[in-house]
Amino acid sequence: MQKSFIIIIVVAFGLVGGLYSLPKVVVSNEKKKLEQSSQESPAPMANRDKKTSSETQENPETHGVALSPEQQGVIEKLRSNYLKSSDTKVKFKAADELIAKFVAYTRYDSAAYYAEEVAKIEPSEKNLMKAGNLYYEAFTYSLQAEKTTVLGEKAREIFTKVLAKNPENLLAKTNMAMTYVSTQTPMQGILMLREVIAKEPDYEPALFSLGVLSIRSNQFGKAVERFKQILKNNPSNSKAALNLGYCLAELDRKDEAQAILEKVLANSTDPQEKSAANEILSKLK
Template identity: 45%
Template sequence: MFFLPKVVVNEEDKGNFATGETAAAVPEGHSEDDGHDHGTAEGGTADVHVAASPEQLMELATARARFNKTTDAQARMRIAAELAEAYATANKYDSAGYYYEVAAEARGGEKSYKKAGDAYYEAFTFAATQDRANQLGAKAREMYEQVLKNNPSELDAKTNVAMTYIASTNPMQGITLLREVLASDPNNEKALFNLGILSIQSRQYDRAVERFRKLVSVNPSHLEGTFYLAVSLAETGENEEAKALFNKVKSMSTDPALAASVDEYLAKLN
């Protein structure tokens, strides 16, 4: 498939969440070694989009040195927040999470912990190994728990917590949380999309059609939702509607790789 769901499936659950396709390995957004055991990836990274420029690396090294030398608590908090932003800009999300966490612990507040959780979650989605996914997923949950403790209705945080459980040894807890999100907000796009993806992974295409049909009714311009609705319809034998939607996808994007993927599906349906 052209779009790859951002989730690492636990080895023990591959039978329940099998995609039927071989997903390309996604490089991990990770930090350079800065003296903390919070973000060093196993095996490094090969994707140009997660490689920091020499200028960014120099700025990060300088900011880290300032952070390590500063003893004033307020100054360390401010520099930690700046470091987190810089790491996020450089796509080194695990290190961004670490420094957002440092700032959140000093500053407190829902927004601070949400930033830390979001950064750890972003790193989680790029985890190259199950162990790394478990580690980063646990850190994301830890930060989001602080958010949900003060604001249980923060559905974005709850949805991300759910997805970390999907990749753990307890995937049903994640599915339960996603259903709770939809019970609170039936039009929640993120929950609809993720439940649709999980239905495809478990080959429950009728359920996938239901989820993605709802998603595109909520947001007709949702490119991934339209694509996966077409895929699900093709798998359930609704070829004519699938073909119409695949052609709609081509009109929604100028991405040549996506167009090529759609053409492959159309060739199979014709």
């Protein structure tokens, strides 16, 4: 396979009803093309003391595609409900509705801002994790270095608070570790992931993250081991299967790659995964 074939792996873990969502995978031939078409990069968060993300104007330069007038109207109505609420329970409910809508519109940084506001009022582990995971989601989707740095710092700040409350929160530690990888101290993140694996060898989020890091460093053999370990314990993890197929293709193990990718096509219900699998298969021909 050509090395110009770029795989962008977006590792996004979020707590939904106590469960984490496994990483999303997007495959593109050209990063530039992805940057131009992306609708999921977050809004700028610099100078937040002057202008919060809730006040940031939606525009194509910061989010790929601006919110439609209808979407903007929905957001403004929900924001108004949140701001005018004085009762804590009512305010939290309004915040949840606003956060959910921002997530639906792939404005993860804005969703994270309001989740953090809730966590400031009630800094429970659950509320902090929600805010941290949303900042992490925004971090993983960001394609601009400056925004990525700020979002990663915000995620680490909140995950640090989570771990102060519960040092055994492996998801917080895993996600926090991944924010270090793009800093000047990437080994700090790798060591944190190894600590997680040492504590729980089959912990899926950490195994997946280590697989991702192996791909980024072109260590496809190591990545294969990680994704196979995940599939041994969870054969239905189509995202791990997709990445396994990609790694096998890079190692020129075409028959194995084809077999696993065809399983992804047969079993996955995610259009992005199916599209990615088809694209990799087309490269094998």
